[in-house]
Amino acid sequence: MTLQILGEFLGTFILVLLGNGVVAANVLGKTKSENAGWVTIAIGWGLAVAVAVWVVGFFSPAYLNPALVIGFLVLGKIKIGLAFAFIVAEFLGAMLGAVAVWLHYYPHWEETKDSSLILASFATAPAIRYSWSNFLGEAFDGALLMILIMAMGHYRLEGGFGPIIVGFLIMAVGFSLGPTTGYAMNPARDLGPRIMHALLPIKNKGTSGWGYAWIPATGSIVGAVIAGLLYQWMLTLH
Template identity: 60%
Template sequence: MMDFVGELLGTFILVLLGNGVVAGNVLKGTKGENTGWIMITLGWGLAVTLGVLVSGFYSPAHLNPAVSIAFAVLGQVSWGTAFMYIIAQMIGAMLAQVVVWLQYLPHWDMTPDPETKLAAFSTAPAVRDTTSNFIGEVVGTAVLVIGVMAMGPNNLSSGFGPFVVGAIVASIGLSLGGTTGYAINPARDLGPRIVYQFLPMKNKGNADWGYAWIPVLGPIVGGIVGGLIYNLVLAGI
């Protein structure tokens, strides 16, 4: 039960602060408006750091279905446990997005562009190209999983792990995230996208369900690929 709570709480913090920094950048009238991609990637890195930090005492702090599935494929957690984690992660992401919506409540109506509103919920590509967008999510998530798995053999000092994971996420965002907005986490994208579908907002557009499968399936494939690369190649060195 504490594993479930840890994954829910950690993902809640991750999405609250991660999509919070996006909302602060893209919505009209905020004090952080137009502070840019560097601030978004830094904010997401810090969001992941704090999410892992607050959940790590209760769960393995996957906070990401792609990570949970990768560990299940490699036999490091059971499929039942992975499924439980994924449910917790989805609930945490959706609850967090409701709080982000409440936090910026007057700014949604001040922002006329529907796509800009959606950007504070879920990702969208800079250039819409299915193959390129899918590859981008696969590569980014593979790097994330390889980095997370490499933490074990590096024998990090106790309590230092969350900061390394946050740095990995920020690095992926800075180097690879400019193509798709780097979801690299199905719960982070799908949970808020579902919430967007139902929340009342002035001039709200559609949730772009035609694209939504890419930030879900891409990270899952990338997580498995990253886990296999690490397990079959790097772990044997």
Template identity: 55%
Template sequence: MHSVLIQCLGEFLGDFIIILFGNGVVASVSLNKTKAQGTGWLAIALGWGFAVLFAVMIGGVFSPAASFNPALTLAMAIIGKFSWNLVLPFILAQFLGAMVGQLFVWLFFYPHWAETKDSATILGCFSTGPAIKHTPSNIFGEAVGTAILLIGVLAFGQNKLVAGVSPMMVGWLIMAIGLSLGATTGYAINPARDWGPRIMHSILPIANKGKSGWNYALVPLVGPILGGALGALLYQGLLGLLH
């Protein structure tokens, strides 16, 4: 059995990897004078998919739940597949991992922030934002993306997959969500992924930074939590029809 502390370490490590690789690819594509500047949405979607894949492979060694996402953690607890006693420690570890991951992104790309004059571009390397700000639509988009994520994760658990295939399936699912459903909001589908780096944007002395966009921040919090819970309940209900 993994102790609570070890599991929380795994959750921390998973979110650290997700943000280091995920926002790392966003910074590579977006910031001025990187060698990957302008390579586009496909690079971002692939990078985020691989970020989650490696987070599950590495962080999952310490945290078998391999949640790394408060919306997933809450949804699993709601349907009885995760202990409520672990919900708060896991969410705290997830947020801290995301924050430290973003600190490393800021340090890694340190000279490029000064070369990038557009504050919105800089914020996009930290947190999500809408292509068109329309709160009901933005919340719906985040909810649908997260519901699909939960349904996929639960469905993979029902299939007799060869060891090591499940993390790849989750990574591919993240890629699919990003490519198909991510272009309207930046597909947070994970409150820690958005809020952890957004907090760091607020407190770090980033060159050319503007506001941290807290007027939008409820969308990547409320949308994923609602979508995750609804997706898990829907899948559980449909599965119950088979028995």
């Protein structure tokens, strides 16, 4: 069990390091890929998730996402104690990953004057602030991820192929649904780095967007739970 918990920690650390890293590379001042664009971010996030799952998937469930953990807890697939340990590990991994991004891009924060771009390197923000629509978008994202993970259990996949499929989903969501909210899809990925944004000494960082934080923190959970229950019900009809 300890190894599984460490896997959730390490996997989420890698996910945030590479995922938030590609955002930082695009939006921070004087990087070699500044202004590379949304396509780069969507592909980078897909690869980040795939790599993270690859690294820890052979000794951990590789949920790397409290929304999935809570979804499977509701479905009775995880015991509550282990679920709690996974969620804590995922948040700690996400927070440490954000610190690693901050250290890696250390001289570039001072070269960035726009506080919204600095926050984007840590957490998500909507293109247009419209709470119910933003929440629905995050719920859709969480639902799609939950359904994919459940569906994968019904196929005989070659070893190591699963992470590729998950990475493709992250890219697909990034291209199709992600441009409205930044597609957090993961409470730990958004809230953990947002906490570090508030704590780290970064020039020009502005506020941490706490008025919006509840949406990525809860939307994906609601989507994952509802989708999990509906999908499990559909499987009983099969």
